[in-house]
Amino acid sequence: MSSEKEAVPGKVPEKAKGATPPKVSRRSFLNWIAIGWGSLTAATLVGVAATLRFMFPNVLFEPPSSFKAGFPDEYAVGEVDERWKEKFGVWIVRTTEGFFALLAVCTHLGCPPNWLAAEAKYKCPCHGSGFYRTGINFEGPAPRPLERARIMLADDGQILVDKSRKFLWEKGEWEDPESFLKV
Amino acid sequence: MSTPKKSDHAHDIGKLNVIFGVTCCVLVVVMIWMVLDDYTREWKDYQRQFNRLDMEKTRREVAQARAQVDRRKIQELQKQRQEAEKRIEQKRKDYEVARHELAKAEAEWYEVDQDQRFAKATYDSLRYDYEVAREEKRGSAQKLGRELAETEKGLADLTARLDAATARKDSAQARVNEYVGQIAVIGKEMAGMRFQQTRLQQKVERLQTNPVFYVRNAPMLDFMNPSLDINQYILDNLHMDINFMTIPRVDRCTTCHLAIDQKGYENMPQPFRSHPRLDLFLAADSPHPIDSVGCTSCHLGRDRGTTFGTAAHTPRDAKQEEQWKKKYHWHPMHRWDYPMLTLNNVEASCYKCHASESYVQGADRLNTALRLFEQSGCFGCHKVKGFEELRKTGPDLKYIASKVDKDWTYKWIESPREFRHTRMPQFFHLTNTNTPEDRARSQVEIHSMVEYLFSVSERLKYSLLKGGGSAPRGQELVNTLGCLGCHVVGEPGDNVQVADRRLFGPNLAGMGSKTTREWIYHWIKDPSHYFSRTYMPRLRLSDQEALDITAYLASLRNPEFEKRPVPKIDPKLRDDVALYYLHQHMREKEAREELQKMSDGDKDVLIGQRAIQQYGCFGCHDIRGFERAQSVGVELTEEGSKLLDRLDFGFARIEHTKAAWFFQKLKDPRIFDVGKVKRREEKLKMPNFHFTDREASHLVTVLLSFTKERVPAEARKVLDAREAQMEAGRRLIKSRNCQACHVLENTGGDIFATIADSGLRPPILEPEGEKVKSEWLFRFLKEPSPIRPWLKVRMPTFDFTDTELNNIVTYFASRHHQVFPYVTYDYRFPPEQVAAGRHLFTVMRCLNCHFTGTVPAGVSAEDLAPDLTMARERLRPDWIVRWMEDPQKIQPGTRMPTYYPEGKVADQLQGILKGDAGQQILAMRDYVLTLGGRSQSVPARAGGH
Amino acid sequence: MPNVREWLNSLKQKFAPKEGQPPVPKRVRDYIGGSQIWRSFLRHGLPKTDRIRALVVLSNVLLHLHPVKIRRSGVKLRYTWCMGGLTFFLFLVETVTGLLLMFYYRPTLEYAYVDIVELREQVPLGVMRELHRWGAHAMVITVWLHMFRVFMTGSYKPPREFNWNVGVVLLVLTLLLSFTGYLLPWDQLAIWAITVGTNMARATPLLGHEGPGSQLLALGDVKLIHAGSDARFALLGGRFVGAGALLRFYVLHCVGIPLVAATLMAIHFWRVRKDGGISGPL
Amino acid sequence: MQFVKDLFNFLSSPAIFFTLVIVLFFVALRTRRLWTDRVGTVALVAVVVYFVVSFFDPNFKKVVTAPDNVPIVGMLFLIGFFAWFSLKQAYENDDRMARGEPPAEKLETDEKVWCWPDLVYTELIALLVASIVLLVWAILIEAPLEEPASITVAPNPSKAPWYFLGLQEMLVYFDPWLAGVVFPSLIILGLMALPYIDTNPKGNGYYTFRERAREIALFLFGFLVLWVFMIMTGTFLRGPNWNFFGPYEYWDPHKLVPLNNINFSEFIWVRWLGTGLPQQWLAREIFGILVVLAYFLALPPLLARRWLNDIHRKMGAARYAVGIVLILSMIALPIKMYLRWIFNLKYIIAIPEFFFNI
Structure with missing residues (x-):
């Protein structure tokens, strides 16, 4: 702008000299600016993404909430299996349709009930709540049925029980496909 | 203003633009480099490789599974399904109607079910309100009570409706099932048949490196659900010591050792191979499941390392080290104190949890090594927690003057191995004390030690032996009575290669050069008179024997050895040595004065006492005057955890590892003094045991097993009540070397090597606990009496205390879950039963091997079986039944024939007791039990069978 | 020794009352007031004149947030409630007490709770923790009331839209500061309040593993968004409120959020001045 | 006495209390006479007396004096006071302006005072007072500290920090993705968008009600009723299992409240059409989806054409669209609450397959 104003006839060659190269280089400068800001944006994006990625560690120090419970054919149809009750607090029940995992925690005050095979019911030793084989409450003070845990088939064909996800009957969650393992 | 301005800018902006552009590009490149550099990890390559191998393996398995599916059956099922579908097609209209009905019934049920649930919830809540109101005596209680009763009625009504609706739904479902039920059943059956195949097929699909694989494992995206992932086990009970505190082990070994806990990968290349002992380790049903025991608790190494180097792998030998250096750029990991144990030392880790057991199942090397450690008496000089209360290894020297003479003792101390192979180590003329001056001085010390020992020794008066014996007969006795279970008779200086247990007692070579006939005679008649705590039992020898x-x-x-000279002692040198010892605790002038006052004998006693004190002889021998002496060696309780820097390698050119140092120390205890300038008292003192390489390497395992790792009680092997009962007995059995003669716990019977005739060997005691009655066993052990009189080998009398006997009896009973070892048996013998038994007895010709009362002549020992008149006293009746059913099951290889293979009755026995095997066995048992002395007098109880 | 005595004597002589001179206290004051140290720190005398009053505000970096002169309505408590000022003051209180608490508090599962108990029972003036906690509650309340006042006087209207936005962000940051601090005592109240609070993040659309649409982020049957990779995980550093969450919340509470908040506060105050001071009827 | 307590317990049940508050809010906002010193004093005394008297009830005392509930009680008083104080000034200004005078603040606007000492001094005193209050508070009341954290033993009820209890209370009526994520985001966005939507040039810098009646009504409805009132409910009236408990009721964990809630789709398919629910989610939820779409897409133009014509014209399409969506979202909360209370409606759209419930 200012150079134009100051332009005088005597300086013409100078101007021409100054004008022609910028014409070529302006485009290239523009390109360089575009490249520069483009890559800077890219670098920033990589940086932001890397920071986010940093928040997800490769290993976790949390105890696993899930456990492998053996192969389906190790369970008898119609039986309430107690082998995982002591270690994980879970009954695995096999019906003709498939499996479900009941959490051995009474819905009344949190005591662990016992499975009484002869009477085909879970009975809480603390206050006498009783539950059917399915986990539905029918006697005693328990306000709602036992909770189910997520159950599915692991890679190697074993049953995988995940206690971190619970399914509550009264919320209609027993319809959830993950609350029941079909065979 | 006058001079034209070139530009407003200090820099050429165009140039700056270029520089800016370039810098930004470089920044991008560097950022991407950073991400990729972080992304590249060694373990990912291993996982990719494993995926590939596993996929190939699984593909093979799929093919196998497919081949196993019965194709004809599948075809048939398919045909059946088609037919069923056809049937539905034919009755399409009816089927549609049924389905419509079902949908209606389901809708109706849904509504009623919801109503019922709501009514139930309302009722429950109302009941609560009523309870509260009644309890708080509110006015509304009555009204609520009425309301509750009404709601209950409504609820009952709804429940009935729900039942009806459910019934309707079920019947509608049944009608639909008439059409489609069969198809579902067929489908299910087919799926069941193909279950394995489908599952494996799915696994193959998961293992494939398809685009999904690349997206999951892409840099930056691999936080979501990567298939390449670090595996780890957090072991809350097995902590690692990082000095300020202990932290749980976090074993990441399975990140690369991907199939270590799975069966079926035995032939994979490392690191993908299955663990060779999945029955014992890692498998979920093994006693050491991976999620609670992990890897580094046994193997050591760096738990959190995920590269070959940072996991602190340890090469087996120099060759492997070279290979690793080339292949993995391996180098020793300096910043980790506990590198992995080499495989031969892994059993050392068993000890930290199993220290409470005298015998660790499966850890053969450790068991052997610990026995060697005990027998060598290492704990005598080195304090080790858990070994404090053991009996000293060497003999009591209280009566030494009654057994040997001074010359022999001198020569023995100077170089025991010159006399014979022994556990007694050599203290003198070793690597760092081998100069002529040292030797001369050592001779003074030995001489004085002998003088001291004899000066404090008591003397036993042995009467001269009346009559002589026959050496050949004696040799025969030694070879057959069972002496060879614990002793060998080798050539002097010979290191006999036999099972460890047979070296339990001293090698008998050179006995005549060592002691007198009188001593030998009295010793073998009753060893405890000389050495009250000896393990040597009495063999109840007759005088002639x-x-x-x-x-x-x-x-x-x-x-x-007899010819070896005993050097004369230079009195001047003795004075020097005496002065040296005196000087240790008084000024030189006083010491000289003191020395002046001393007689030669005094000097000997002084030097001898100090030398014994210095070398710690009392660690293995009871010596008068050293009852309260403290052990002289380094405490070894935490030796395995000793840091490498604390070991003085001196100028020894050996590998700088703990194991190598230990090994070298055991092989030549003084080697680390070589090349050093030391005064006598500064020198290493540990004697040379002349361990073989094998022994030394075993002891290295023992040393590595003594760690400072404190395993919490939950993780340690805790003996349950039964095991605790067994443990006391087991310790006795181990300390008395029972297994040298008897097979017990699948080990032992070492003496069998000397008895060719299998019928003449000591009995195998595996089934003993369930076989014999406890009171019989108690009496027998207290006062053994022959059961198989034809045996030459003789059960010795160990003179156990009653407590010890009880421990042993309980051990046997507990092994077989005989909870109550002492039981009264209620014998009832119906005469017809006994008669049948007797008949069977003759038919089966039991007396061909067994006998009653007297040993039949002319039968080879192999074919003889125990006297049946003892059965009543000795055997548990229910065991007899089990024995008869299948002797091989109880004692594999027994010569007792199996008369009822798989419960079948032989043809010639069909006529007896209706050919019922169970009845026949019972009859025979009853008959056998009547053979004993008192049996006839026991009347059959009323209402017997 | 003699030198000291001599020096004291000389001082005595120097300050001995002489005729025609002001009394000693005034002379001491003048001496100090005239010293280079005093002048360099305070630069001006007591604000007795308008010039000095202006100087006080202008030449002090802390006070120059204020204009030299201000509308009369702007100093009326009736109008401003002083809630913004109190919020800032509470922020300072929280910073100081928080810094002091950091000397005793360790954000680990082993120690967090016992350290708080120690603060309550053993640490001298452990009341610092009470100050910190109640100050935090008070700050939430004052910041709400500040927003309430700003709305009621319509002070978000042009030209203050931008500063209102900054204020809204600061309000959110205040809540986050309080929320992250809530976990640190590591008691039942803390862990469950944060569990309940962060459980909502599970339901973030797309990015929460129980949020609508998270199923769409999957490759076949490989779920990309699950409990170990969703929004809540980024917040907690774990699938549930545990060691990771404690550390993350600690870092955010002590460094991350205060840093951002302080920066925004500077902008907020600066904008108040640039937008014509505290608002008033135009 | 018991009767009065029962009455209060009854009145404070969510539906009734909420309705009362809404009615009271709108009536009071328009009642000039309430915003005077005398009424203010009477109200303050009444509330204080109510608290003091109620303190004799153990259940009331237990909840109100829980350490972390103390600030909420303080906040209620402060917000009540300042709400009254601001509206009082607003109405006074309105009166002045009705008389043709400028607002009270205007009188003081043009005159300027020195910052030092007028402002700085008042600030300093405010700081001192705040310090004293804080110190006394800290000395007298211990900061809460319960048992050591345990992931397995959840206290009943588990409550979020008190300032988020409004959101937690919302969880009763909406799924977490709405109550915990979408609505909070909308609140923040709405606040930020406020200066751009509100184009009313009046009322800038002084208290007034008449000149900005609609803005103030909407904002106060959101702030006082939907935020502060909900926090109060969540803090004082929600006990074990998040059940409702009256102020004088014992927090009995065994209390049973029927949750007989039913989805919109069930109303249509099961109750009305009687055909049972369709299997496919789109078919099942189509009515709910239509209702929600209508609420957000069809209602705004309808309103613009009929009742909010002038506003629509004044604001322009873009502002109107943003504003009306925000307002409809806000109103959605009370609407859903009433639907729940009257019809036991659980979800208008219920697609648990995708965690998509509205």
């Missing part, structure tokens, strides 16, 4: 054996042992001489 004892004389014969004495004659034989006295004839074993070591002429070389």
Whole structure:
């Protein structure tokens, strides 16, 4: 702008000299600016993404909430299996349709009930709540049925029980496909 | 203003633009480099490789599974399904109607079910309100009560409706099932048949490196659900010591050792191979599941390392080290104190959890090594927690003057191995004390030690032996009575290669050169008179037998050793040594004065006492005057955890590892003094045991097993009540070397090597606990009496205390879950039963091997079986039944024939007791039990069978 | 020794009352007031004149947030409630007490709770924790009331839209500061309040593993968004409120959020001045 | 006495209390006479007396004096006071302006005072007072500290920090993705968008009600009723299992409240059409989806054409669209609450397959 104003006839060659190269280089400068800001944006994006990625560690120090419970054919149809009750607090029940995992925690005050095979019911030793084989409450003070845990088939064909996800009957969650393992 | 301005800018902006552009590009590149550099990890390559191998393997398995599916059956099922579908097609209209009905019934049920649930919830809540109101005596209670009753009625009504609706739904479902039920069943059956195949097929699909694989494992995206992932086990009970505190182990070994806990990968290349002992380790049903025991608790190494180097792998040998350096750029990991144990030392880790057990199942090397550690008496000089209360290894020297003479003792101390192979180590003339001056001085010390020992020794008066014995007969006795279970008779200086247990007692070579006939005679008649805590039992020898054996042992001489000279002691040197010792705790002038006052004998006693004190002889021998002496060696309780820097390698050119140092120390205890300038008292003192390489390497395992790792009680092997009961007995059995003669816990019977005739060997005791009655066993052990009189080998009398006997009896009973070892048996013998038994007895010709009362002549020992008149006293009746059913099951290889293979009755026995095997066995048992002395007098109880 | 005595004597002589001179206290004051140290720190005398009053505000970096002169309505408590000022003051209180608490508090599962108990029972003036906690509650309340006042006087209207936005962000940051601090005592109240609070993040659309649409982020049957990779995980550093969450919340509470908040506060105050001071009827 | 307590317990049940508050809010906002010193004093005394008297009830005392509930009680008083104080000034200004005078603040606007000492001094005193209050508070009341954290033993009820209890209370009526994520985001966005939507040039810098009646009504409805009132409910009236408990009721964990809630789709398919629910989610939820779409897409133009014509014209399409969506979202909360209370409606759209419930 200012150079134009100051332009005088005597300086013409100078101007021409100054004008022609910028014409070529302006485009290239523009390109360089575009490249520069483009890559800077890219670098920033990589940086932001890397920071986010940093928040997800490769290993976790949390105890696993899930456990492998053996192969389906190790369970008898119609039986309430107690082998995982002591270690994980879970009954695995096999019906003709498939499996479900009941959490051995009474819905009344949190005591662990016992499975009484002869009477085909879970009975809480603390206050006498009783539950059917399915986990539905029918006697005693328990306000709602036992909770189910997520159950599915692991890679190697074993049953995988995940206690971190619970399914509550009264919320209609027993319809959830993950609350029941079909065979 | 006058001079035209070139530009407003200090820099050429165009140039700056270029620089800016370039810098930004470089920044991008560097950022991407950073991400990729972080992304590249060694373990990912291993996982990719494993995926590939696993996929190939799984593909093969799919093919196998497919081949196993019965194709004809599948075809048939398919045909059936088609037919069923056709049937539905034909009755399409009816089927549609049924389905419509079902949908209606389901809708109706849904509504009623919801109503019922709501009514139930309302009722429950109302009931609560009513309870509260009644309890708080509110006015509304009555009204609520009425309301509750009404709601209950409504609820009952709804429940009935729900039942009806459910019934309707079920019947509608049944009608639909008439059409489609069969198809579902067929489908299910087919799926069941293909279950394995489908599952494996799915696994193959998961293992494939398809685009999904690349997206999951892409840099930056691999936080979501990567298939390449670090595996780890957090072991809350097995902590690692990082000095300020202990932290749980986090074993990441399975990140690369991907199939270590799975069966079926035995032939994979490392690191993908299955663990060779999945029955014992890692598998979920093994006693050491991976999620609670992990890897580094046994193997050591760095738990959190995920590269070959940072996991602190340790090469097996120099060759492997070279390979690793080339292949993995391996180098010792300096910043980790506990590198992995080499495989031969892994069993050392068993000890930190199993220290409470005298015998660790499966850890054969550790068991052997610990026995060697005990027998060598290492704990005598080195304090080790858990070994404090053991009996000293060497003999009591209280009566040494009654057994040997001074010359022999001198030569023995100077170089025991010159006399014979022994556990007694050599203290003198070793690597760092081998100069002529040292030797001369050592001779003074030995001489004085002998003088001291004899000066404090009591003397036993042995009467001269009446009559002589026959050496050949004695040799025969030694070879057959069972002496060879614990002793060998080798050539002097010979290191006999036999099972460890047979070296339990001293090698008998050279006995005649060592002691007198009188001593031998009295010793073998009753060892405890000389050494009250000896493990040597009494063999109840008759006088003649004892004389014969004495004659034989006295004839074993070591002429070389006898010829060795005992050097004369230079009194000047003795004075020097005495002065040296005196000078240790008084000023030189006083010491000289003191020395002046001393007689030669005093000097000997002084030097001898100090030398014994210095070398710690009392660690293995009871010596008068050293009852309260403290052990002289380094405490070894935490030796395995000793940091490498604390070991003085001196100028020894060996590998700088703990194991190598230990090994070298055991092989030549003084080697680390070589090249050093030391005064006598500064020198290493540990004697040379002349361990073989094998022994030394075993002891290295033991040393590595003594760690400072404190395993919490939950993780340690805790003996349950039964095991605790067994443990006391087991310790006795181990300390008395029972397994040298008897097979017990799948080990032992070492003496069998000397008895060719299998019928003449000591009995195998595996089934003993369930076989014999506890009271019989108690009596027998207290006062053994022959069961198989034809045996030459003789069960010794160990003179156990009653407590010890109880421990042993309980051990046997507990092994077989005989909770109550002492039981009263209620014998009832109906005469017809006994008669049938007797008949069977003759038919089966039991008395061909067994006998009643007297040993039949002319039967080879192999074919003889125990006297059946003892059965009543000795055997548990229910065991007899089990024995008869299948003797091989109880004692594999027994010569007792199996009369009822798989419960079948032989043809010639069909006529007896209706050919019922169970009845026949019972009859025979009853008959056998009547054979004993008192049996006839026991009347059959009323209402017997 | 003699030198000291001599020096004291000389001082005595120097300050001995002489005729025609002001009394000693005034002379001491003048001496100090005239010293280079005093002048360099305070630069001006007591604000007795308008010039000095202006100087006080202008030449002090802390006070120059204020204009030299201000509308009369702007100093009326009736109008401003002083809630913004109190919020800032509470922020300072929280910073100081928080810094002091950091000397005793360790954000680990082993120690967090016992350290708080120690603060309550053993640490001298452990009341610092009470100050910190109640100050935090008070700050939430004052910041709400500040927003309430700003709305009621319509002070978000042009030209203050931008500063209102900054204020809204600061309000959110205040809540986050309080929320992250809530976990640190590591008691039942803390862990469950944060569990309940962060459980909502599970339901973030797309990015929460129980949020609508998270199923769409999957490759076949490989779920990309699950409990170990969703929004809540980024917040907690774990699938549930545990060691990771404690550390993350600690870092955010002590460094991350205060840093951002302080920066925004500077902008907020600066904008108040640039937008014509505290608002008033135009 | 018991009767009065029962009455209060009854009145404070969510539906009734909420309705009362809404009615009271709108009536009071328009009642000039309430915003005077005398009424203010009477109200303050009444509330204080109510608290003091109620303190004799153990259940009331237990909840109100829980350490972390103390600030909420303080906040209620402060917000009540300042709400009254601001509206009082607003109405006074309105009166002045009605008389043709400028607002009270205007009188003081043009005159300027020195910052030092007028402002700085008042600030300093405010700081001192705040310090004293804080110190006394800290000395007298211990900061809460319960048992050591345990992931397995959840206290009943588990409550979020008190300032988020409004959101937690919302969880009763909406799924977490709405109550915990979408609505909070909308609140923040709405606040930020406020200066751009509100184009009313009046009322800038002084208290007034008449000149900005609609803005103030909407904002106060959101702030006082939907935020502060909900926090109060969540803090004082929600006990074990998040059940409702009256102020004088014992927090009995065994209390049973029927949750007989039913989805919109069930109303249509099961109750009305009687055909049972369709299997496919789109078919099942189509009515709910239509209702929600209508609420957000069809209602705004309808309103613009009929009742909010002038506003629509004044604001322009873009502002109107943003504003009306925000307002409809806000109103959605009370609407859903009433639907729940009257019809036991659980979800208008219920697609648990995708965690998509509205």
